[in-house]
Amino acid sequence: HQLRTPLAGLQAHTELALAKPLPPEVRAELEQVHQATIRTGRLANQLLALARAEPGARGSAAEVNLKALAESEADGWVHQALARDVDLGFELDWSPVQGDAFLLREALANLVHNAIEYSQRGGHVTVRTGRANGHAFLEVEDDGPGIPPTERERVLERFYRVPGTAGTGSGLGLAIVREIAAGHGASIAITDGAAAKGCRVAITFPHG
Ligand SMILES: Nc1ncnc2c1ncn2[C@@H]1O[C@H](COP(=O)(O)OP(=O)(O)OP(=O)(O)O)[C@@H](O)[C@H]1O
Ligand SMILES: [Mg+2]
Incomplete structure (x- = not known):
């Protein structure tokens, strides 16, 4: 919170300023500030998620249906996918786990x-x-560039990104996923996607 609130303020004020008439060179600078604010906001969220996933910080377990959980997030993800011209599909079956929603x-x-x-x-x-086979699972598959087999362990480490990766991430996403899987006694597998193309990350739970 102490991190997110001022960042949200910074972003809102930058957007208000950008809505006004500005000299082009000031606008260009402000666009940079805006982008940096968005990146910093995501980094703050990732660090908070990692802290919450660590042993000791986890909440109590309840029954969570992964199907319902995915359905409740689908709208937002579809928007993200549309913005990048990616076709996002769902194959959701009942998937009960004991965990932290x-x-x-x-x-x-x-x-x-x-x-x-x-x-x-x-x-x-x-x-x-x-x-x-008696185990609940969730998985996400894509047909993008994939993760080379030699990098599949390392991408789970904090702050590691495959050399040459585009974009502005900080290498925390899969470390968060690993921490959360460990907290649920679940295992992670990174494999090729269908037709030996792309990437599939599957999390399998110890029950279900
Ligand atoms: N679906 C994928 N296809 C190809 N490469 C991937 C995929 N998912 C992860 N990677 C590779 O693994 C690296 C680590 O991913 P991770 O989610 O941990 O961090 P990030 O996406 O770089 O940053 P963050 O998630 O913190 O914004 C990525 O930088 C990328 O190199
Ligand atoms: Mg990521």
Whole structure:
């Protein structure tokens, strides 16, 4: 909060200033400030999510249906996908887990964000929830550039990004996902997507 409130204020005031008539060179500078504010806001959110996912900070477990959780976030994700010309699809089945709904939503959101962010225009992303062999799972698959097998361990580390990755992320998303999976006794698998293309990240829970 102490971090997010002033950042939200900074962003709002920058937007108000940008809505006014400005000399072009001032506008260009202010656009830079605006972009940096948005990036800093995302970084603050990622750091808070990581702190909340750490042992000791986790809330109590309740029954969470991953299908309902994905459905409740779908609208926002569809907007993100449209903005990047990515086709976002859902294959959602009942998927009951014992866990922290806030953290599980955070994990899923980070996987969807990555799949959309790293897909090329016209790419496809599929979000799945369900049960297989008595285990609840969630997974996000895309047909983008994928993560080379030699990088699949390292991308789970804090602040690590595959060299050459575009965009302005800070390398925290998958570290958050790993922390949240560990807190739920779940395992993460990063594999190729369908047809050996793209990337699939699956989280499998110990029950369901
Ligand atoms: N779906 C994906 N396709 C291709 N590369 C990916 C994908 N997801 C993650 N990566 C690679 O793994 C790296 C780490 O991802 P992670 O989500 O942890 O951090 P980030 O996206 O760079 O930053 P942040 O999530 O904190 O904004 C990315 O920088 C990218 O190199
Ligand atoms: Mg990310």
